[in-house]
Every structure is written in structure tokens, then in C-alpha cells.
Amino acid sequence: MFKPEFLREGDKIAVVSTARKIENREIKDSLSIIKSWGLIPVIGSTIEKAAHQFAGSDQDRTVDFQNMLDDPEIKAIWCARGGYGTVRIIDQIDFSKFMKHPKWIIGYSDITVLHSHIHNLGVATIHAPMPVDFHRGTKTAIDAFKATIFGHSEGYLVKTSKKNILGKASGQLVGGNLSILYSLCGSESAIDTSGKILCIEDLDEYLYHIDRMLQNLKRNGYFDNLAGLIVGGMKKMHDNNIPFGKKSKQIILDIVKTYDFPVAFKFPIGHIEDNRALVFGAEASLEVGTNQVELNYK
Numbered sequence: 001m002f003k004p005e006f007l008r009e010g011d012k013i014a015v016v017s018t019a020r021k022i023e024n025r026e027i028k029d030s031l032s033i034i035k036s037w038g039l040i041p042v043i044g045s046t047i048e049k050a051a052h053q054f055a056g057s058d059q060d061r062t063v064d065f066q067n068m069l070d071d072p073e074i075k076a077i078w079c080a081r082g083g084y085g086t087v088r089i090i091d092q093i094d095f096s097k098f099m100k101h102p103k104w105i106i107g108y109s110d111i112t113v114l115h116s117h118i119h120n121l122g123v124a125t126i127h128a129p130m131p132v133d134f135h136r137g138t139k140t141a142i143d144a145f146k147a148t149i150f151g152h153s154e155g156y157l158v159k160t161s162k163k164n165i166l167g168k169a170s171g172q173l174v175g176g177n178l179s180i181l182y183s184l185c186g187s188e189s190a191i192d193t194s195g196k197i198l199c200i201e202d203l204d205e206y207l208y209h210i211d212r213m214l215q216n217l218k219r220n221g222y223f224d225n226l227a228g229l230i231v232g233g234m235k236k237m238h239d240n241n242i243p244f245g246k247k248s249k250q251i252i253l254d255i256v257k258t259y260d261f262p263v264a265f266k267f268p269i270g271h272i273e274d275n276r277a278l279v280f281g282a283e284a285s286l287e288v289g290t291n292q293v294e295l296n297y298k
Helices: 028-036 058-070 096-100 109-119 139-149 178-184 207-219 248-256
Strands: 012-016 040-043 074-079 104-107 125-127 155-159 167-177 197-203 228-235 278-280 283-288 292-297
Touching (some): 028 040, 058 074, 167 228, 207 248, 228 248, 228 283
Parallel strands (some): 012 074, 104 125
Antiparallel strands (some): 125 278, 155 292, 283 292
């Protein structure tokens, strides 16, 4: 797995939207923070653009991302927000120049499309907060973001959860938003999780649908040779008038009960304020212990 060069003071970082529309006022505080670190934000043409829910048409979003991808002066692309729409443009993006001179692609949620697709190209990406919510994150999350993009992050030591499955694992970090991973099954962007540590998180889903998505991943072999599972925020889950009968944590435990890999719940990633940056594609070790969970990059 190839890692792009980490950022340095004076580097240019593009800000674009591959999905939902967004205005400058929604990202100005986040941009002020990265400017204070010595980075130079370059605002894409999709910021302030609108086509119904999207940040411009599919062509608008493709062209904006492509331009930033091909520009040699841009050292990273920080996706401004998620929502929906990245999958509508992924097959129109030409990664040939990117493969010769890779740069960091940063974001989460709908950006899981890019994480997965680029992982299959053999290039690491950064799963991290985006400008739309970055400035509202915890100090720990903001510090973790800075450490990660500048190449100083060594990993995390976090509190354990009662439902964790203890054990050790090592392998590349992969994954992202559960709904997106589910939607990519059967496509060229679907990931191979064999021997890897899978990270999942989600927001605003019905419990029965969490089960449906996990059953689909199981049937697609995502857990067959998995090294370890990290479960981030599973926030704002919904239930029907006739209850599904299980919360998200129990649904996950039922899915993985026939396998033998460690599981870390409540890891600080996803649609939460304490959303810690992770380098997807990096080799890492995971130790799920009785008193703590430790994730370290190798």
C-alpha cells in the first residue's frame, strides 16, 4: 500500500464537495483552523454550487474533483461534507495522473466510496472529520486530525466497552460507513477485507436495516478471514412500532459470534464529535484488552 507524502506547512489542500451542496459560511471556521497550521486551502468550484441536493451536477462535481486530483500543487483533497452523491461520479474519475503522483484524500461518511475505490488502487487515504463538522469536534479529534495529516500520529489508546471481544489483530485498516460499504458490494469499489482490520460506523438507520446490511457483508465474505473489527459511532438508530428486538451492538455480536476475531465497540470514529482520524490502508495492530483498547500504526 502506497502512502502519499504527509502534509507540511505551506502545502495547498483542496476543499471540494463530491456529494451534498454546501456554502462557504459552513466551512469558514474549519478553514481558519487549518490556515493557523500553515496550510493553504484552495476552494473548489463545487462550494456554493447547487443542483437540488447536490453540490452542482454530476459533471460539475466530477470536473472539480478531477481538476484538484490532477493539479500537482494540491497535496491533499479534503472533502467538504458527505450526504449522498460520490457514487454517482466515481466511475467518471480518471485516476491515472493520481497514480503517478498520489495525494491524500480525506473525509468520511459518503467519502467511503473514495476510500474503498482508492484502496483497491493500492493508495492509502485518511478517514477523518470534514470541514462541515470539523470545527465542532472535540479538541482531541482536532489534535488527532492535525497529527495524522502531518504524519505524527502513532495510534490511539481508548477506553474499553463491556461488550468488546478481547484479542489481538494486525493488518491494514479498511472500511468506513456501513451503509456505503453495503452499497458497494458487487461493484469494482468493493473492498477485500481478508487479513485486515475492518472499521464500521453509521448514523440515522433503522435497526432492521443494520441487520440487513451486516447480513449482506457476511454473505459477501467480509468476515470470513477478517483480522479484527472496530465499531465506531452507531448514532440515532431508529426502530419500528413493532420493535426489532435488538440494539445495534447486539446485532453486530450476533453476526460475528461464529468467528474468531477481536471486536472493539465505541471506538471514536464516525458521526460523533470525537471523530479521530485514521489512515486507511496503513498497517496497524489492534489489542482489545480488559481495561483498554490500543490501536497502533506499524
